[in-house]
Amino acid sequence: MNRRVHVQDGSSALPPGPPEGPEEARAAADTLVAADVARPSSARHLGLSGKLLAFTLAFIMLAEVLIIVPAVAAFRINWLSDRLAGARTAALVLDAAPEDMIPPQLTRELLGSVGAITVALKRDDTRRLLASTDMPPHVDHHADLRDVSPWFAVSEAFDTLLARDGRTLRVVGTAPRGGGFVEIVIDETPLRKAMLRFTRNVLLISLIITALTGALVYLGLAWMFVRPMRRLTRRMIAFRENPALPALELEPVGRMDEIGQAEREFVTMQQQITDTLQQKTHLAALGLAVSKINHDLRNLLASVQLISDRLADIDDPAVQRFTPKLEAALDRAIAYCEHTLAYGKAVEPAPQRRMVALAALVGEVRGTLGLGEETSTIGWIESIERGLMVDADPDQLFRILLNLSRNAMDALAARAPNDPERDQIRITGRREGAIVVIEVADTGPGVPQRARAHLFEPFQGSARRGGTGLGLAIAAELMQAHGGDIQLVPGTIGATFQLRLPDRPVDLDAHRAQRSHG
Known part of the structure; x- marks a missing residue:
């Protein structure tokens, strides 16, 4: 099986997708099976039935x-x-x-x-x-x-x-x-x-009895064991020839012996591989679309950045108050465009860690989402230890908190009209030894049970209709790059995600060298 997917310079060679309907799939499978039967094979002369x-x-x-x-x-x-x-x-x-x-x-x-x-x-x-x-x-x-x-x-x-x-x-x-x-x-x-x-x-x-007994035993074993194994073998060959075929149910599937188990396991494996290939096809198509969007969006953001530079020269107090936020948002948007192919072709860059004030970073997230203001219909509550510093990449930690907060805001907005006293997003932060624990919680409906099994997998863990399922996957990947983890806290009102971010190990030799140099 040789399947190549290239996404470069706005072009892509997508693998062929599965047949559109079950009739086409079954016809293709039958064609492959017939071709396999017609193919000469020396092993057929002494196969399982002959032995x-x-x-x-x-x-x-x-x-x-x-x-x-x-x-x-x-x-x-x-x-x-x-x-x-x-x-x-x-x-x-x-x-x-x-x-x-x-x-x-x-x-x-x-x-x-x-x-x-x-x-x-x-x-x-x-x-x-x-x-x-x-x-x-x-x-x-x-x-x-x-x-x-x-x-x-x-x-x-x-x-x-x-x-x-x-x-x-x-x-x-x-x-x-x-x-x-x-x-x-x-x-x-x-x-x-x-x-x-x-x-x-x-x-x-004795020869007559041997012939009759052998024929009866052979026919019985061939009907009970050789025939289903031969059918299963043909299905395997057909699937090997075209893995994009959807899984076709084997008959009979109600057998409780080893052959029945092999048939059921093969159907399960075939379905899993088919789903994986469909996901790869989806990723290839997404990579092509994102590369095109990335190219055009960067041009648009460059134009918007020029306009924001001109706004900085206006003496209006309101403009002066919002211009720094606009410039910061544009800088982050341009940086995000450079990594939009994280799940298509590129990988996330290594975190550039330094000590960051968590309260200030949470304030940027709140300002980006426009929450905590008088006109906001969703409440925002912060409970962060005074002077809490976290050892992390500020841009990547901002993305993590922004994705979690935006998911919480979308979950609360689904039951509009909202009430700030009822619909709230709460962010807490505390230090437990060498680990900083951050929790992002909401008072929404919570994560559905069906979405919890693949919550942090791309395109799998979306809890709302129309979601891409990438926000939690990106957060999990960035936390793993920091040596931490993210998990859903069970038994809470709404959804509560806990981040555990450890400090970097202290390099004693470098520390002593720095002190001696000082």
Whole structure:
């Protein structure tokens, strides 16, 4: 954002103001938003929604893996347990029949139903081979289902999945009717194929569940979080492109979560920045107007000063009495013209402090306002300590007291007709150690509550209609330059402003040098 304002030699380049109406503002905002959407951006390929989808799928797949692996291990144990259950039944039949009384065909059918190559039973110290087809030359792997830990079951499941076809497996389980054990020798290939089918089916179902769950989670989060954040981002980009746009209300604004708070804070910030830019525009326009007025007013004051010099030569007593006041007022007016751009371009000069009689300075303020005379409808009361001296710049302190007194006079004049007994301006002065306290009070309606928050800010603290709001701001700035402060005293009739003006610190080295030189 690059906004330059120049006020020099009666010319100014003002920044563009905001659109005139809400329709134009909204149209401009929509245009900027559309331009931003059309602008290519590499970050769009993996934005917040893409990251959200990737994380959702990754975590759901991780959860599926944690479910599939134990499921496959449990499937293997169940499959082998079924074979052992069939072997126990066959063992009961074969063990109960006398030897050589079981036909070979029945033996093969029993082994076929179990899916085993051999079935053996061990009781006490006797191990008996109940049935056998072609006895394998050796057994490749052993599995004891009497005591299987979860981690061992998972490792055995992976071992079976990675085994070669044709591997033989010896499986041991508890014997029927307790005591001993029953064991079978089987071909592991059917188990491996069954486990592969089971894994494929579970994985397919898991992928379907993952896709559906991921889509639902993504759509839900995108609707609840990504969409409002994307809208807020577009508003930020539009505001960055043209900060002069007025703040547009975001919808929805009733959310009570962090996104709703971010939307409300952004609208507040946008409104504050817009107000600040409007104030800067106002200041730029004011600087241009004041520079023109300053140029012409100084010429007019120069002519009036020549006329006042001629009035000084007239012997009329009334003219001689008012001419010094007129000349003093003209001198101050010319000096003020040199600093009329205090809030537009220049700054207030540093105070030229010296000891000034406060009573005399207050008398000049009263004479400038024309108060305290018999024809005045506003009363004037002074209560200043005798011989009170204040360490200040006389011209700047005069401006402070004049601004405060003029504000009080305007507040009292608003309820005309005035009565000097009722409508009064009171100025008091006293010393409290190294601080001079001056109070300017009136018996008017007081300062409205709405004006107190920004009372000493330029263009903000005006308490009357048509006021510029600069008088109190100038007074506060001049008091700060003196190292003092100004504040509104609460709980008083009308408005009471208190000035606290400290003396300058004593330079002990300079004081000793001055005494030694003397």
